[in-house]
Amino acid sequence: MGTGSTALRAQEVHRLRSEISRMQRRRSDVPFLPLDPALEGLLPDPGLRVGSSYSISPSPSLLGALLAAPSQKGSWCAIIGMPTIGVEAMGDLGVDLERLILVPDPGPRWLTVATALSEVIPIIAVHPRSRVADADIARLNARLRDRGCTLLVTARWPQSEATIRVEEGEWHGLGTGWGLLSDRTVTLHASGRRFESGRHVRVQMPTSLGRVGAVPAPLRPVAPLHAPDRLAVAG
Numbered sequence: 001m002g003t004g005s006t007a008l009r010a011q012e013v014h015r016l017r018s019e020i021s022r023m024q025r026r027r028s029d030v031p032f033l034p035l036d037p038a039l040e041g042l043l044p045d046p047g048l049r050v051g052s053s054y055s056i057s058p059s060p061s062l063l064g065a066l067l068a069a070p071s072q073k074g075s076w077c078a079i080i081g082m083p084t085i086g087v088e089a090m091g092d093l094g095v096d097l098e099r100l101i102l103v104p105d106p107g108p109r110w111l112t113v114a115t116a117l118s119e120v121i122p123i124i125a126v127h128p129r130s131r132v133a134d135a136d137i138a139r140l141n142a143r144l145r146d147r148g149c150t151l152l153v154t155a156r157w158p159q160s161e162a163t164i165r166v167e168e169g170e171w172h173g174l175g176t177g178w179g180l181l182s183d184r185t186v187t188l189h190a191s192g193r194r195f196e197s198g199r200h201v202r203v204q205m206p207t208s209l210g211r212v213g214a215v216p217a218p219l220r221p222v223a224p225l226h227a228p229d230r231l232a233v234a235g
Helices: 004-023 060-072 086-090 107-117 134-147
Strands: 033-034 048-049 053-056 077-080 099-103 123-126 150-153 161-173 178-190 194-203
Touching: 004 178, 033 060, 048 060, 048 123, 053 060, 060 077, 060 123, 060 150, 060 161, 060 178, 077 107, 086 099, 107 123, 107 134, 134 150
Parallel strands: 053 150, 053 161, 077 099, 077 123, 123 150
Antiparallel strands: 033 048, 161 178, 178 194
8 A cells, every 4th residue: 555545534533533522422311222123022132232243145235224213303424434325215215314424435544433433423334345363353342332322334243242144035016028026025034142042033124115114914715705685575
């Protein structure tokens, strides 16, 4: 990496730290960040545990589904190291774009950026671009607990509260040579130290409106109505 590039990276980190100083917030006393109602039952907690980390599938739909409820409740969110993320798709999934910070390409300093933003941003999603030393991971996890920041990592992450994966996806709307993709039904699987057997929920992600929603209950067949016997007519 050239001297000029290094200087630009240093300037960017300095700018972020300045913004962090300006936005400095108090640690949240709320123990959980909310989940979308469609994800109810996926985790043993009522939401994402504040100060913890979660390992998730690198799925934009899953990421949007997890960020939507906190952002709608007023929490700022940050996405680090995902230059191809669709901002419009995030908005369709319910993420409040006015409370979303994007750092598309932090390069090898992604961990420094994540650590800096954890000072003021309640929930951060990051796609690691390089391996991290165990000591650096331990320091970041300690910072998350201290500042009350929740981290979503699109990779395996030591000491994660849970791992959330997208499984068994099925798109709907296409026929034989005709139709348009309308919605997708997937199974979300979560497992963690406190629930090793895992939990599953079946959701539409996205729905035909682009959001996350519960899978409609199947229609139960209705027994046919029988016509009543004809009444005997008195002679």
